[in-house]
Amino acid sequence: MQTAPGPKDRNCGTCTLCCRLPDIDTLDKPANTWCRHCVASEGCTIYADRPELCRDFLCNWMKSSTLGPEWDPALAHMMFYEQGPQTTVLVDPDFSDTWRRAPYAGALAHMAAEAEASGGYLIVFVGDDVFKIEPAAAGLAAPDRRAPKPAAA
Numbered sequence: 001m002q003t004a005p006g007p008k009d010r011n012c013g014t015c016t017l018c019c020r021l022p023d024i025d026t027l028d029k030p031a032n033t034w035c036r037h038c039v040a041s042e043g044c045t046i047y048a049d050r051p052e053l054c055r056d057f058l059c060n061w062m063k064s065s066t067l068g069p070e071w072d073p074a075l076a077h078m079m080f081y082e083q084g085p086q087t088t089v090l091v092d093p094d095f096s097d098t099w100r101r102a103p104y105a106g107a108l109a110h111m112a113a114e115a116e117a118s119g120g121y122l123i124v125f126v127g128d129d130v131f132k133i134e135p136a137a138a139g140l141a142a143p144d145r146r147a148p149k150p151a152a153a
């Protein structure tokens with residue numbers, strides 16, 4: 001869905017997770033189904049006329065250079081974004097356990113701790129399953145968010 005530039009070295013590439021994982025009312029699109037305007041390897045077929053919601057959306061990886069390459073949604077098989085106090089993590093159901101593994105599990109717990117410190121929280125959605133991430137205990141070293149890429153699933 002990306003239009004506005006984020007960190008200089010970032011682009012959506014072949015990722016189309018945000019055209020599949022979220023529910024989008026204005027497009028009458030349920031969660032975890034392809035948008036009818038998205039064509040594999042081509043992307044959005046109504047790019048010039050896509051809804052405002054799509055024009056405005058950038059996932060956190062596209063916006064934050066503090067997130068390392070392992071958080072590229074095309075590699076991580078998950079995407080996340082802020083909704084008020086909630087950080088929403090949408091996981092590709094085809095890779096439903098990826099968020100439970102290193103480096104993601106520890107990093108998500110630390111993100112939850114950071115969110116909690118400012119009154120927020122982290123929720124993971126995997127298909128119909130919903131999980132609240134427990135914040136990492138104080139004193140635990142934060143994992144390197146620029147850790148080497150995990151092996152492809």
Ligand code: SF4
Nearest residue numbers: 001012015018059079
């Ligand atoms: S999830 Fe992020 S990287 Fe993937 S297409 Fe959407 S904005 Fe781009």
Ligand code: SF4
Nearest residue numbers: 019035037038044054
């Ligand atoms: S309209 Fe285009 S940008 Fe928006 S969800 Fe559908 S394919 Fe993606």
